[in-house]
Amino acid sequence: MRHEPSLPDDWELVCGLEVHVELSTATKLFCGCANQFGSEPNTNVCPTCLGLPGSLPMVNESAVTDAMRLGRALNCTVLPSVFARKNYFYPDMPKDFQTTQYDQPTNDSGWLDIPTGERIGVERAHIEEDTGKTTHVGGDGRITSAQYSLIDYNRAGVPLVEVVSRPDIRTADEAKQYVSELRGILLALDVSDARMEEGSMRVDANVSIRPVGSDELRTRCEIKNINSLSSLGRAIAHEANRHLDLYTTGDAPVQETRHWDEESGRTRSGRRKEDSDDYRYFPEPDLTPLIPSADELDAIEAGLPVFPAEQRSRLAEAAGIEPTAASLIVDRGDADFALASIDAGADGARVVVHLDNNLADGIGKLTPASFAELVGMETGGALSATQTKDVLAEMVTSGQSAADIATARGFEAMDTSELDSMVDELIANHPDEWSRYCGDDEGDAKKMAGFFTGQIMKATKGQADGKVVAQLLNARK
């Protein structure tokens, strides 16, 4: 993998993202066909989504509601809106125009706060229909040289919301955080699978750079074909460096669409934007304007869930950690579980450690109460850290209580007097190691601490608490 250096200190990235989100409604945007991924090609189709002559669209109200909820989640103003036709020829677009929104989008001017604390402006979030899917066979795999093409119209007419950010993103990492945060919002709203790899969330990045301190917007390139969060970061960093190379050699980028190539780690030139298509937008005469009522807007407001930023700060407060340290748990959707476990009496710091490190594959059959019981046994000294981890793994799969599993496994905390004598005996048998432990060479002392602890663990078959052993050794120095 190519390593992309950061821009030098006197240049900065100017990046805006266009994110297409597929809504997971039961039916398509303008007809009653199933909105379903992975069906046999051309089975979820009807006269309307095939654009047959004489067919007409009817708006799916739940798609509009989902879009408005997303708009409010992004702090947008929900406005009366109008569908428009975007006219261009492409075989996977049945009507040879896309029904979208143009100068009157449903959601206008909002923002998204990312975990670093930066606020990224959202220009708009509008509703539009997806196209079908074309597979070009023969040639170099592009439409211009293919021998023939296969078209699947199952996706044609699937509802999308396009979320357009302002060019407020200054680093590749901010771009990744923005997308990750948006994904968290979509999952919290339960309006989309938001899977970049499956195409239910597609990200295009508009990239340019400028000297720090300037507020100009230089020529930008639109990067497409980005299929994962890590690709997004790499593609933006690569493109920024490509622009830097051009500027520092007296050249300049041209406005164009560029395709990210995952294998080479580069972008390659696509369509030039200077002779870009004229889409001849005009209001869609087959549909009436969308005018949300005050009641509808109130209901949307009242039904909004708790979003990731709020979840992070709630969890941070409950667990006594920094909000950024709560990201992993929130992103995995475990925030409510974590809060409930803390409520049930579990130590917040231990809850966070276990969720971050030992529950990456999910909480399985754990409940907040059973988890709190386990953490309580750990912090109370009844189980060592190692034993806790073992018990936790079994609880996830079996759903049994911590106490039952610990008893079945014979896990009982050793009493300190027993450990005391074991430590004394060990020191007596290893005088050289003991003097190294007590010596000035810190590294060597640490090594010896590991040796003694390991011996005790071996003798107790892991039942001793490492922390207690360390205390006993230290006390004998």
Added chain:
Amino acid sequence: MHAAPAAFGTAAQIADDVSSGTTTASAVVEQHLARISEHEGDIHAFNLVLAEEAREAAAAIDERISAGDEVGPLAGVPVVLKDNMCTRGVETTCSSRILKGWKPPYSATVADRLTDAGAIVVGKANLDEFAMGSSTENSAFGPTHNPWDLEKVPGGSSGGSAAAVAAGFAPLSLGSDTGGSVRQPASFCGIVGVKPTYGSVSRYGLIAFGSSLDQIGPFSTTVEDAALSFEIIAGHDPLDATSAPEPALPVRSKLDAGVEGLRVGVINEMNGSVIEGLDADVLARSRAAAEALAAAGAIVEECSIPSSVYGLSAYYMVAPAEASSNLARFDGVRYGLREDGPNTALMNQASRTAGFGAEVKRRIIVGTYALSAGYRDAYYGKAQRVRTKIIDEFNAAYKNFDVLLSPTAPSTAFAMGDKTADPMMMYLNDVCTIPSNLSGQPAMSVPFGVGDDGLPIGVQVLAPLMGEVVMFQVAAELERAAGGAA
């Protein structure tokens, strides 16, 4: 004589006779099919005659009647559909090479509503390709002739539907009216033609020309038949987002009420004073109609819709703009004509070049231009502002008047080939009808005598949005007056 409106009775009479057992649907269908085979060769009203299908449908109706079943208000009535309305499993072409052979997998709402009411579809009528024209000479399958004079055009674009009714092939047909395509051929063919309020009749299954202007309406020989069929095809359709939520208006309720005390406005601009090119005999019949209404007790006064003079220009921006987008889907990819090409774009281009006629191409080019970046506001945008102004002026007029009155078309039916060389001359045919499409308001043409050449002349009754009841009421009075005069 080719013209024989209601040769075998009006739709209302036929439905009564069939329902009461005085005659059978099969007998009615045979009479009409016989007339079609006798005269269709001269007139060419049809792209497709559905003789066998009609016989089967008639037999089914007769069976239901003998079984004592309810058969609907159009039982056994032969009807003709303009060939831009989809019919399940039956070729629907828009009189275009690009759709030759295409059989839709579904039917237009209006087709279903007619057949559900017991009507029998006997054929698909010829039209100007994609409804673009005023003479039915722009059909890829040859022109339709006017039954009153075979050397004359029937008008257009619904010329086949109008000629079929005028020739007695059926008492009832449907056309679509985007700029006058029902009313002008009704005037040329001496029959009644209605352009309902936009949204009152479902457009589902009507192959779109100008979506914000298109409206389906009936042709008939009597105002009563037009009202009867309107009540069947109108009313909310959940498949059309622009469909009005109301049920069909009871337009037959006031046909006999007369016009005593109704306020009728004669549109100044369309009575020779401002818009030029209206023939003297046409203006004379329009004045006679106003006098007849006054004589029947209406209060008749002049009124003005000043921006109506810009209607034609605005229309020829808006309609082609919408058409350029609506007709994009005919690209050779999924259905209809495909001409091979070395790649997809060239295949699209070859298919469209071979599939569309000259007038369709002209309007696609005009519409594409009107929507282009840098021109959109000057052309499409300005046209929409004219449209708003026309709506405002009509609404202001309807504060003082119940209906408005004007000629339907500038002349009687003209000779075939007369106006094909000059598109602007052809477009001028729609000068009196277009404002109603731009405003979305209803209007209808009623025969009111003949011109110097002995050919029929219609007058136009215009009404406010959802004003069909009073519009039909006034039309019925004109029908009585015209009958009395004849």
